[in-house]
Amino acid sequence: MTKGVAVLLLIVLLSGAGAWAGQKIVQIGGGNRIENSQGQIEDNVIWLSRILERSSDDVTTFFAAGRSGVKDVSLYGDTNRDPLLEPLARVLGDPSALQIEFRSNQVPNVSGSTVKDEMVASLGRVLEDLDAGSDLLLIYNGHGGRDWEDVRSNTLKTWQDGRVTVQEVDQILDYAPQESTVRFVFPQCYSGGFYYLLYDDPYSDQMAIQNRCGFFAESAFDESEGCSLDTSTEEYRDYSTYFFAPLNGATRAGDPLAVDPDSNGDGSISFRESHLYALMVADSTDLSRSTAEMYLEAWEPWYLRWDNEENRTSQYWKIAEYVARTHGLSLDGWTLAREKRRLRRMLDEVLRAQAQSAYSEQEMAQKIQAELVLAWPEIQEPYSPGFLALMEERLQEISEAITGNANYQRLIEMQNDLGRMAQAQVSLERRITQIDKVVRMKNLARLEKGFQRFARDEDKRQFERLLRCEEGIFFP
Template identity: 35%
Template sequence: MKAHWPFALLMVLGAGAVVAEDRVWLVGGGPHASGSQVSIELNTRWIADWLREEGLQDGLRIRYNDGDAPGADVKLRPRGEGTGEGPDLTPLVYVFGAPSTAGERYRNHRVRGVEGTTVVGPLVTALEADVQELESGDDLWFLYQGHGLQDPEDHSRNTLRLWGDTELSVRRLEGLLDRLEPGVTTRFFFPQCYSGGFARLMYDDPADPDALAGGRCGFLAQAPDRQSEGCTPSIEAGEYRDYSTYFFAALTGERRTGEALERDPDRDGDGRVSLREAHLHALATADSADLSRATSEAFLEDWEPWWLRWVGTAGVPDNVYGNLAVEVAADRGLDPTDPMPAVHQGLDRTKREWERLRRELDTARERIRELQRTVRERAEERWPALASRYSTAALEQLMHDPEPVLDWLRADPDYPALVEAIHRQRRLEAEELAVQRERAGYERVLRLRRLARLKARFERFASEEERAAYRELVACESWVPGEP
């Protein structure tokens, strides 16, 4: 694979020593400790370390969870349940708690160089102060790692979920970006659920997709109304399938586990990898439930007039999306020249499988609740204090001498059935995720073919003003890190 140019936002403009005041804002974490999975932290650390290696420490601003507060704010699950000091409390979790949390631990985050919290008030204040320092010719890259929420009625009100259960909406972030000096280029990366709503930042008014704001573009993991993949308490980074994993693998030149990439992301062969090429690499190689998108693609979809659906296009056009559709179809074992019969069959089959799995999961969860109730009632007869698990008596029992309770729970005649029911639920959930990923692969072929036709029709029917706006977006997305 070809060597990549160093990723550097600091640049010298012209012969004079005019240094651009560029910024990279890396904002990560969850809304609270239980929603701050270690995968978010590991992604943030991976990206931050790479940015530092490329000499970006002076322009890097990192905000994570509660800042430098010493309390535990990251949730993780070490290898195997019961891992850690003290007795294995898994039986208590299985019977009295939420089985999905078994084996989870909490610790303080390990992100270096954090400048503050992500609570929306202090975060916005810091952003406002920072953007006021930027001038024409400068660059701002806003990178997010975390969760999102949607407003089903208005996607311009979709939000980032920040620490302290605070939120930052598309509209509020757009208002902040409006304060930038003309000529400052803003790029953004949003991998969270419902992130497609943030594509509207490219417009002057996110609620009215009409005129582009100019100098804004970005990349998003998912549609405005769909959840994205990622956010797990597992520490196994090699298992991560989120958009960030594929996107930044293309920019760093290797998988996050250190292995070489199976496919060169340098699609135009110029020896450099742009942000747009990193996105296309994710589209081509991701084995995930995401249907990631760039602002230029969202622009094409917003532009499409109602009558265009009746305009025919022979075959799949020979453009970047048509070529990607062929690649993705071939990678999935489909006939690249005519994948549609297999795609439609696959969509029908995965829909049926998903519906079956949902029914089986509902049954499995009800079985778990019944067994929990049965074992819990027996345990409360033996230790009445457990009926009020937060009472002083119960806490004293569980904190000072939990082994008798743990041994009794393990010996209960229905406990093995409860364990098996919980393991069955996990197997079904893993099958469900696999089906979702397979289905997304078929949907990706469909979407790429649609984008290929839409791009060809745009080139045929769009006005010159619309073409210029599209070219501006593509140019913004095609930025090669380290270049103006």
């Protein structure tokens, strides 16, 4: 998602024909406000619905404003900008706004909205109706909020600008039978804060009675990638797009999978295998993680931080090798550190250039504005009756005055440069993430070995419980 913008996709698996006994599927999606309810999220919901419906005919979907007809999706429409309005947008506002359209969602078979109170009540009823031993999968494929004082209070954002905290999600999950298995996939910003759903209470050190596990796009402190107004699937790099590709049997664009996700060769795809596939192939800014991985990192005693013994038999080591080979990186820690410092310097230069260019672009736009105001002072007040009358009567004349301005072509060049700088920034951030991923995979491989040596029996039991949960399969 474009970072910091909020949208929601929540999936809970419900039983139906084609799924194994006890399987439950409910899909909930959409943003917290219209400007944050991007077309990519709607596409995600529709795409995932099609995948799930192959194995179950009992999929319940909630999306943003539901079936009310209220406009609840924003996206880029016709790429041919109005030639009269574009000059005004470049000088007075944002030219990309000319392409934005708002409409009501086109998600099929929507059951209701995602307004917080309605959604929480609906989920509570769904979970109460679960049979003992049922499986539940919860996927929030949208935007999250961070509590800057306590990440255990991070939030999911819901329609009409609602907020659902970690603790509130925990209370919803408590409606499920104690014998049930609860899984969640959270690709939103700051999603790692929901790691604490593992526990009886986010502030407890006791595991929940239910068997719980999950997968996250990012840590509790970092933003994730995804959620664009653009609906070009080749640009989708959010965690859910990678995570669910193995279940789809192809990439989001319909291409063959880069690697075989069935790592144990048993002919089925587990949640954990989907996560490991995403770790291998994702070329994004997300450093995704699972509850078992975070459990290992939280367990690590201080003395193991100086243990440099490699664990080349670990699956994480193999992922490190694959990522390094794919992106032309070294496995050597010192070499990776030097490369990261070099890329950070390049990124800092790009960010400085962006800031300077944005300031210069604003100055240039203001210079053109000042000349326009001399002829048409109403332009200063875009919400006034005079401005509206001016646009109706003199739009072509004003547009021609802007395009004929000696500084207009330079303004276009500046704005195009800013677009290229934004792309360069994202490319560098993605490259840095691949380095961080190699380092983290090597560290997890090392931790696996140390854990088997030094962990208490109770820690090992809890870890094995997490692994069993993560290794559950989508559909037998």
